[in-house]
Amino acid sequence: MSLRVAVADDAVLFREGLARLLADAGFAVTATVGTAGELLAHVGAERPDVAVVDIRMPPSHTTEGLEAARTLRSRYPEIGVLVLSAHVETAYALQMVESGATGAGYLLKERVTDVDELTAAVRRVAAGGLVVDPSVVAALVGRLRVQNPLDALSERERDVLTVMAEGRSNQAIGDRLYLSPKTVEAYVRAVFTKLGLHQAADDNRRVLAVLAFLRG
Known part of the structure; x- marks a missing residue:
């Protein structure tokens, strides 16, 4: 059975393109939404295996996506959460993988162009694993x-x-x-x-x- 994935990003072209990549890779995309609220409502109703969410979402475009990810992990620990970010933000990445975390990940949006890396990340969080973007790891090691x-x-x-x-x-x-x-x-x-x-x-x-x- 295909893994069921929900995609949340306020940029229509990006989220639809991401959904297409996931679908072509064999995942069942359950929804593509543009706000954190829509994502929370969908996950509550449909219980996908993984939620892929942009870190910055409307209305303030600061940390709404990250807050939604935290909420999902708290309410539905069995659902994997993969947070996407346009920039290396080590503090947010570390929050996503705080002690005891499972089924969570932080990936730069530029990685989405590597379909193998993207699909591996989705499968890993769905299986309860962790994903940390190599650029974040490099930043941490360099600090x-x-x-x-x-x-x-x-x-x-x-x-x-x-x-x-x-x-x-x-x-x-x-x-x-x-x-x-x-x-x-x-x-x-x-x-x-x-x-x-x-x-x-x-x-x-x-x-x-x-x-x-x-x-x-």
Whole structure:
């Protein structure tokens, strides 16, 4: 059965184009709406698997979409929420993946042009996973303070951490960095050891631990 997705964005051409991409990729688009209120009403009535929402929505075009995403995650934790943004806004991204979060994501709108990345993100949040845009992760890693424990990481360990924090599996990290599975496992263990974080089988907790550390 196809995953059911609702799309909310006040720009008609963008939301209809996004809906078309999703439909062509095999998703069932349940609605395309232009306001946060319409999205909340639709999700309450139809219960799609995922809601894709722009971070800035009418009337003020500030954080209405983000607030709607929070409301959806609170009311319907079983529904995945993918927030789209035109710019890298690390504070909002971190709020979306706060401790204990599941089925949530933050993606730049420019990623929508990569259909494989978009569809993978939708499926990941639908399955209860986390999605963090690579640009956000890069901004967080680059915002290091003096005497930050991250300074203890080697350049390669930092590369692995960056990809890991996007929610990627060890296999995906290896594919991205051209490393063997055993080498990736060694780097991952080293990263967690140096950061004092406990490695867990659950990928969500792994990403949350990394992001929580970067947030601090």
